[in-house]
Amino acid sequence: MEVFVSLDVVELGRAIRIALEAWSAGIRHIEVGTPLIKSEGVRAIRALREALPEAVIFADTKTADVGSLEARMALEAGADIMSVLGAAPDATIRSAVAAARELGGTVLVDSLGLGDRIFERARVASRLGAEMICLHKGVDEGVFSDEGLLTELRGLGVKIGAAGGLDPEGVSKLVGLADFVMVGRYVTGSEDPRGAAARVLEAARNSR
DSSP, rough: OEEEEEOOSSOOHHHHHHHHHHTTTTTOOOOOOOOHHHHTHHHHHHHHHHHHHHHHHEEEEEEEEEEEEEHHHHHHTTOOOEEETTTTTTTHHHHHHHHHHHTTOOEEOOOOOOOOOOOOOOHHHHHHHEEEEEEETTTTOOOOOOOOHHHTTTSSSSSSEESSSSOOHHHHHHTTTTTEEEHHHHHHHOOHHHHHHHHHHHHHHSSO
C-alpha cells in the first residue's frame, strides 16, 4: 500500500521541512495539498520536486474545469499525479486525462461531494481513463470509515485509495483493501513529523 503524506499546510518552508522529514522516515509519496497550492501556486510543486527529485509527487489540484490546462500546469511543474473532482463534468476528466497521458502523468479522481453517486462516478472516471480514485472524507466531514466501499470499487481496473483523518490505526484497517492512503494531519500536526511518518509507514506494511 502506497502512503502519501498530505502537505495540507499553507507555508512552503514548513511543507518542505515536513516532506524532508517524512522522506527520511521512508515515505516516497508526497502530496502537495490544495491549501498549499492555493497559497503558494504551482511554485510549491516545483519546490517540492527540487527538494525531493526522486519522490512521487501528487498535486491535489481538485480540478473542476479546464482539465487540460490544470493538468499541464501541475505536471509541467513537476507533479506525477494531479486530481480532478469526481463531480466535474466528464469532459473535464477526459481533457485532463488526455493532457496527462501526453505528459506521462496520471489523473486521480477525488470523491469529495459525491455522496451516494460515488460508485457511478468512479465507474465513469475509470472508463474515461483516470488511473486512481480516492475515497475522500474532507476535513469538515470527519474521519474516513467507508471500508466496505473500498471493497465494492475493486475490479474497476484502477487504484483505489482513501483519505480523511487517517492515523496509524486507521491505516492498518485498510491494509489489503486500499492501494494507497493519504495521511495529513497526523504527520503535519505532529511535533515529530519523522516519527509520525514512520509509524504510519509501519502500519501500512503490517498485514491485517
